[in-house]
Amino acid sequence: MLTILFDGVAYGMLLFILACGLSITLGLMNFVNLAHGAFAMAGGYVTVILMNRYGISFYWCLPAAFLVTALVGAILEVTLYRRLYRASHLDQVLFSIGLVFMAIAAADYFMGGQQQLINLPAELRGRLDLFGIGIGRSRLFVILICAVLVVALQLALTRTRFGSQLRAAVDDGRVARGLGINVSTIFVLTFALGSGLAGLGGALGADMLGLDPNFPLKFLIYFMIVVTVGGTSSITGPFIAALLLGIADVAGKYYLPQAGAFIIYAVMILVLILRPNGLFSREGRR
Amino acid sequence: MTHHTQASEFLNARHRWRLWEIALWLLAVAAIFILPSQLLILTEIAILALFAVSLDLILGYAGIVSLGHTAFFGLGAYAAGILARDYVSEPVTGLVFAGLISGLFGLATSFLVLRGSDLTRLMTTFGVAMLLAELGNQATWLTGGADGLSGISMSPILGLFEFDLYGRNGYIYCLAVLIVLTFVARRIVNSPFGLSLMAIKRNPRRAAMLGISPKRRIVAIYSVSAAYAGMAGALLAQTTNFVSPDVLAFHRSADVLLVLVIGGAGYLYGGIFGAIIFTLLRDWLSVATPQYWMFWIGLILVAIVMIGRERLTGWPLLLAARLRGKPAEDAR
Numbered sequence: 001m002l003t004i005l006f007d008g009v010a011y012g013m014l015l016f017i018l019a020c021g022l023s024i025t026l027g028l029m030n031f032v033n034l035a036h037g038a039f040a041m042a043g044g045y046v047t048v049i050l051m052n053r054y055g056i057s058f059y060w061c062l063p064a065a066f067l068v069t070a071l072v073g074a075i076l077e078v079t080l081y082r083r084l085y086r087a088s089h090l091d092q093v094l095f096s097i098g099l100v101f102m103a104i105a106a107a108d109y110f111m112g113g114q115q116q117l118i119n120l121p122a123e124l125r126g127r128l129d130l131f132g133i134g135i136g137r138s139r140l141f142v143i144l145i146c147a148v149l150v151v152a153l154q155l156a157l158t159r160t161r162f163g164s165q166l167r168a169a170v171d172d173g174r175v176a177r178g179l180g181i182n183v184s185t186i187f188v189l190t191f192a193l194g195s196g197l198a199g200l201g202g203a204l205g206a207d208m209l210g211l212d213p214n215f216p217l218k219f220l221i222y223f224m225i226v227v228t229v230g231g232t233s234s235i236t237g238p239f240i241a242a243l244l245l246g247i248a249d250v251a252g253k254y255y256l257p258q259a260g261a262f263i264i265y266a267v268m269i270l271v272l273i274l275r276p277n278g279l280f281s282r283e284g285r286r
Numbered sequence: 287m288t289h290h291t292q293a294s295e296f297l298n299a300r301h302r303w304r305l306w307e308i309a310l311w312l313l314a315v316a317a318i319f320i321l322p323s324q325l326l327i328l329t330e331i332a333i334l335a336l337f338a339v340s341l342d343l344i345l346g347y348a349g350i351v352s353l354g355h356t357a358f359f360g361l362g363a364y365a366a367g368i369l370a371r372d373y374v375s376e377p378v379t380g381l382v383f384a385g386l387i388s389g390l391f392g393l394a395t396s397f398l399v400l401r402g403s404d405l406t407r408l409m410t411t412f413g414v415a416m417l418l419a420e421l422g423n424q425a426t427w428l429t430g431g432a433d434g435l436s437g438i439s440m441s442p443i444l445g446l447f448e449f450d451l452y453g454r455n456g457y458i459y460c461l462a463v464l465i466v467l468t469f470v471a472r473r474i475v476n477s478p479f480g481l482s483l484m485a486i487k488r489n490p491r492r493a494a495m496l497g498i499s500p501k502r503r504i505v506a507i508y509s510v511s512a513a514y515a516g517m518a519g520a521l522l523a524q525t526t527n528f529v530s531p532d533v534l535a536f537h538r539s540a541d542v543l544l545v546l547v548i549g550g551a552g553y554l555y556g557g558i559f560g561a562i563i564f565t566l567l568r569d570w571l572s573v574a575t576p577q578y579w580m581f582w583i584g585l586i587l588v589a590i591v592m593i594g595r596e597r598l599t600g601w602p603l604l605l606a607a608r609l610r611g612k613p614a615e616d617a618r
Contacts, residue, residue: 032405084591089404090351091591094547097540098587105581217536221416228409262424265417272410273398 003135004254005247010139012246013146014208016239018201018219019226020153021194023238026227029170029187031081032089034096036198036223037216038103043069043199044211045107048116058121062145065203066196073195077188085187100216107213116211142204149197154235166190222249225268300476307555314461318454325453331565332460333521338545338557339464339471340514345543346552347475348507349487350399353408353539354415355515357395358388360534361418362516367435367529368428375441377524381463384520385513392512396505412539419534435529449525456525463521464558467514471554474510483507544587 022036043065050056050064076099084092120138157163168176169183177183202211209219222245230241245264252263317328337359344350362384369380398410422429429435442448447455474480485493486500494500523529532538541564549560567586571579 026405032408080588080592087591089408090345093351093353093408094543094587095591097543098584098591101540101580101584101587103584105578105584109578109581220536221412224409224412228406262417262420265413265420269398269410269413269417272406272413273401 004251006135007139008247008250009243010136010142010246011208011250012243013143013150014201014205015222015226015246016242017146017149018198018205019223019242020235020238021196021198022223023227023230023235024190024194027231029085029190031085032092032096033081034093034220035099035103035216036096036194037218037220038100039069039073039195039198040202040205040219041103041107041211041213041215042072043202044116044206044215045111045202046199047203047206048111048118048211051118058118062200062203066200069199069202070192070196074188074192076195077191081191082184082187100220103216104213107215111213113213116206118206120207138207142208145204149200150235150239157235162186162189221265225264229268229271297476297478297481310555310558311465314465318458318461322452322454325457327565327569329453329457329460329525331561332457332464333518333525334542334545334565335558335561336460336464336467336521337515337518337542338549338561339468339554340511340518340557341542341546342551342554342557343471343475343507343511343514345546346554346556347480347483347487348504350504350508351404351408352399352411353536353543354411354413355511355542356534356536356538357411357415357418358392358512358515359519359522359538359542360415360422361391362388362519363523363529363533364422364429364435364519365516366520367438367523370438370440370524371435375439376445377440377443377459380440380524381517381520384523385517388516388519389509389513391516393505393509395512396508399508400501400504412536415534415536415539419531419536422531422534429529429531432531434531435523436527438523438527438529440524440527453525460521460525463517467517468554468558471514474507475554479503479506544583547587547590 018040019036021039022033025031025033025036046065046068047058047061050061051058056064080095084095087095157166165176165181166186168179169181169186173183202215209215225245226238226242229245230238248267249261249264252261256263314332318325321328337355340358341352341355344352344355365387366380366384369383370377374380374383395410395414398414399407423431425431440449443455443459447459449456449459475483482493482498483503485496485498486503490500519533522533545560545564546557547560548563549556549558568579568583571582575582
């Protein structure tokens with residue numbers, strides 16, 4: 001029972017890291033980026049290639065995955081995404097679906113359609129017995145990293161100069177620009193950060209979630225649930241939503257396997273009916 | 287001239303049959319004799335066209351962006367398939383049944399698209415489609431689960447025309463349904479009701495102030511659109527004698543969006559032109575690069591958005607306007 005809870009928390013934390021980039025682009029920058037999962041997949045594949053082909057340690061792969069996907073994100077932002085901030089949602093949807101299709105086919109072309117496996121370092125394998133609760137070492141690792149990241153993100157958004165500039169740029173780009181804030185640079189950096197985090201999540205989750213070319217579509221619904229249920233006005237909303245989703249999903253699969261993902265979708269629709277702006281949204285903000 | 291006669295004249299002008307519309311339908315009918323070896327792909331086009339027309343009703347006329355329109359398509363396919371497998375194997379009955387079921391489901395879920403922003407609508411439509419896909423996958427006793435629904439054998443259409451091996455009657459059947467339903471849709475969108483929908487799309491608040499109740503109209507058009515999609519699904523099930531769980535997959539919702547975007551939304555025929563181009567393109571790509579055609583479809587999507595949909599899809603209107611010797615602005 002507690003093991004399930006623990007696994008659920010680990011899963012939820014991972015989902016949060018994967019989805020928080022989306023909550024920024026979608027929530028703050030108002031861009032419907034369905035291709036977010038593609039960045040996570042890219043991070044996963046970077047890890048797989050580095051580990052299996054070049055034998056680089058898992059710990060070094062994580063920052064590498066972050067950097068590579070952040071770079072890819074930045075390049076795409078400058079070349080393509082930037083032009084579509086003002087486009088209609090339909091255009092954004094079409095564009096990002098196109099990107100997803102391209103990413104899936106490209107991953108299939110370069111890496112093949114099979115599930116990718118990675119060998120975690122020995123100290124992350126197996127279980128730890130703590131007060132009678134079986135705890136997977138790799139999951140503990142995920143939780144630790146994610147917890148650090150959550151705190152760091154929250155502080156970065158609320159306490160740093162960059163965070164306040166970002167919030168200003170998002171709330172009113174014109175005024176922010178008038179105040180001498182370089183809005184487009186901020187957006188590039190933010191987009192890169194969001195993609196990088198997704199890549200990191202993909203790398204961390206390569207073992208737990210599995211990795212194959214269909215990853216972006218398979219987990220799209222989870223990302224969207226986290227963002228829409230969590231609301232987009234803060235980091236805490238999506239975080240709580242991700243934790244709830246993680247626990248509910250793991251518990252649901254354990255106790256009611258025949259219901260499958262049914263419950264989660266139903267709950268999401270229900271939440272959207274009752275609170276169209278998310279469970280934890282504050283009123284009166286965009 | 288009073289406003290009243292002005293308005294009715296405007297509506298009549300929209301009603302009038304254009305030359306290219308008639309030519310298109312004549313060509314579609316002539317294809318039965320001209321292209322007897324291509325009837326299967328033509329059937330596919332007709333079904334996809336009907337599906338795209340149904341999406342056009344909500345996207346092009348009411349401005350609802352749906353990421354899960356295939357929910358209705360898949361539901362219709364399953365409804366027709368199950369009816370044919372277990373009860374009545376006459377196709378037209380199945381078609382009406384599927385339309386009813388999907389329409390009712392559309393009515394039930396239409397309340398989800400009334401509230402919230404574009405994003406909420408995207409999510410709810412997407413969620414509904416995922417929910418149905420999961421249901422279709424789990425309810426193995428009814429739908430055959432992941433193996434798909436097989437064991438359908440259709441009896442002759444209206445007891446008269448049997449489905450033949452070459453797909454000739456199948457194509458005629460699908461084309462007839464497409465023609466009838468497009469005519470009906472044409473009546474709907476060119477009626478005062480259709481105009482009020484467009485007003486809602488442009489500016490819901492203003493429409494409400496003019497005395498147009500957005501909610502009721504959106505519910506109505508959403509249900510009609512769902513019924514259309516359901517009938518398209520039924521046609522697929524009946525002509526292939528099989529329903530794969532793929533009918534509810536996300537990529538179908540994306541495909542139909544792409545079809546509509548290629549053809550242009552908001553004038554009904556976009557879905558039909560789009561379906562022709564899309565199917566031929568996919569056919570060609572899947573021969574050229576069997577495994578990776580998805581990449582090129584994605585590239586096309588990105589390119590369309592980058593170039594601008596308006597510039598790309600304005601051409602049929604421009605052409606039509608040019609033919610009648612009027613500037614393009616009048617055609618809209």
